Amino acid sequence: MASSISTYALLLTFFTTLISFFFITWRSKQKFKNGKKLPPGPRPLPIIGNLHMLGQLPHRSLSNLAKKYGSIMSIRLGNVPTIVVSSPEAAELFLKIHDVVFASRPELQFSDYVSYGNKGFAFAPYGSYWRTVRKWCTLQLLSSSKVELFEPIRRMEVESLVDRIKRAAASGQVVDLSAKVVELMENIMYRMIIGRSKDDKFDLKPLIQESLRLSGHFNIADYVPFLAPLDLQDLIPQFEAIREGFNNFLEEIIDEHQQDKHNGQKKQHRDFVDVMLSHLDQPMNPNDESQLHIIDRTNIKAIIIEMIIGAVDTSAVAIEWAFSEILKHPRVKTQLQKELEGVVGMTRMVEEADLPKLTYLDMVLKESLRLHPVAPLLIPRESLEEITINEYHIPKKSRILINTWAIGRDSNVWSDNANDFFPERFANSNIDIRGHNFQLIPFGSGRRGCPGMQMGLTNVRLVLAQLVHCFEWELPNGMLPSDLSMSEKSGLTAPRAKHLLAMPVYRLQD
Numbered sequence: 001m002a003s004s005i006s007t008y009a010l011l012l013t014f015f016t017t018l019i020s021f022f023f024i025t026w027r028s029k030q031k032f033k034n035g036k037k038l039p040p041g042p043r044p045l046p047i048i049g050n051l052h053m054l055g056q057l058p059h060r061s062l063s064n065l066a067k068k069y070g071s072i073m074s075i076r077l078g079n080v081p082t083i084v085v086s087s088p089e090a091a092e093l094f095l096k097i098h099d100v101v102f103a104s105r106p107e108l109q110f111s112d113y114v115s116y117g118n119k120g121f122a123f124a125p126y127g128s129y130w131r132t133v134r135k136w137c138t139l140q141l142l143s144s145s146k147v148e149l150f151e152p153i154r155r156m157e158v159e160s161l162v163d164r165i166k167r168a169a170a171s172g173q174v175v176d177l178s179a180k181v182v183e184l185m186e187n188i189m190y191r192m193i194i195g196r197s198k199d200d201k202f203d204l205k206p207l208i209q210e211s212l213r214l215s216g217h218f219n220i221a222d223y224v225p226f227l228a229p230l231d232l233q234d235l236i237p238q239f240e241a242i243r244e245g246f247n248n249f250l251e252e253i254i255d256e257h258q259q260d261k262h263n264g265q266k267k268q269h270r271d272f273v274d275v276m277l278s279h280l281d282q283p284m285n286p287n288d289e290s291q292l293h294i295i296d297r298t299n300i301k302a303i304i305i306e307m308i309i310g311a312v313d314t315s316a317v318a319i320e321w322a323f324s325e326i327l328k329h330p331r332v333k334t335q336l337q338k339e340l341e342g343v344v345g346m347t348r349m350v351e352e353a354d355l356p357k358l359t360y361l362d363m364v365l366k367e368s369l370r371l372h373p374v375a376p377l378l379i380p381r382e383s384l385e386e387i388t389i390n391e392y393h394i395p396k397k398s399r400i401l402i403n404t405w406a407i408g409r410d411s412n413v414w415s416d417n418a419n420d421f422f423p424e425r426f427a428n429s430n431i432d433i434r435g436h437n438f439q440l441i442p443f444g445s446g447r448r449g450c451p452g453m454q455m456g457l458t459n460v461r462l463v464l465a466q467l468v469h470c471f472e473w474e475l476p477n478g479m480l481p482s483d484l485s486m487s488e489k490s491g492l493t494a495p496r497a498k499h500l501l502a503m504p505v506y507r508l509q510d
Contacts, residue, residue, distance in 0.1 A: 080398075094389070109219055116298045178499035280296070314493055377403055435453075
């Protein structure tokens, strides 16, 4: 018996010593890489690294860690070296000064399944294919002139939304603004991309919501690749279901568009699918003699999927958070309504031509995007080569997380009231949201900045202005503005945890 206990104690001591040695060796590798110092950061555990420290809202957890370790912080997610950037100065280094080094994307299991092997542009690795696709999409689909062509569609859909809310106001109903805004953005984007509104035949909302949840989910297979075949989180069947759902829908849409073209059917507006099909089986770059990048159905489907997922949810979340802040701060709502009355008057709705004159609306939107960026950690980047920044060694194939949520609440940048909603901080300020000022980069910056920013900003500004101008709003059940919950839920875009509900009263003079 004593011998058994001694043997057990000896084995326990041996394994404890072995684990301690492994941990110390592991930790030493985190501090130095080939004798070069990595950025500071918390101690990683064997195998999982710092995955256990991310919590339900990773942008908040990483912001708290950065307060201790600094604005350029090193962590390990599984066995992937990861750099977390949490200040404007650091973001400028990574997104501007050394942008080309960090212009690639990591290989993610989700995008590999859903984007047909990364044949879109959002998740594609840096290289000739990505450059060609981005340039082609920007010129053919997302340029300012292309966005302007769809103004009649936006006007028609927004007018329809106002009519529905007006009827709800007449009957004293509570409106689920979160649901209404998502439905509006779906209708706008469906008509722009595939040429028709949402109907009973198809509903992509479940696929879009599931895609955003899974794309923002920390998949262990992305960080500990040798575990990928085990699919410990049972994610692969979910990825396959999303891909199959989108694929069935898009195959039908492409077939319909090709049939319409064959039949000579003329349309009032060419949608994005029409534009892409007009280039089918042609090189994306006419000057590319090698013709390595030919547009096929797979390219078209991957691009459409990324545009639908990105455009619908990001715009809806931006509107939802901005309107939440407006309702929570009656002073801001009153000031915004005064501006709208002065520019637009009380006898008509807001038109897109009015938007450049609404300076306070721009301040409100900037302030909301500062506190609630559409993608709190942006889409991860990956370093193409090793580099030294601020005397810190950044290994090749490091994952780069830009914490725009932390940057937007940095008291060193925004003063002691950084967590307060105060649009006037942007009065007489040259700070914009287009990626030039690193204090405020909700759409990213540099080569991998959001190419659909112009379209998204147009949608968000128009809908916000319309909701504030056409209606007075009260919170239901006697709720005070100060009681409105501003909690969020996890995901790539971190939307509100609870739907935004309010009671409208129509205020225009028909």
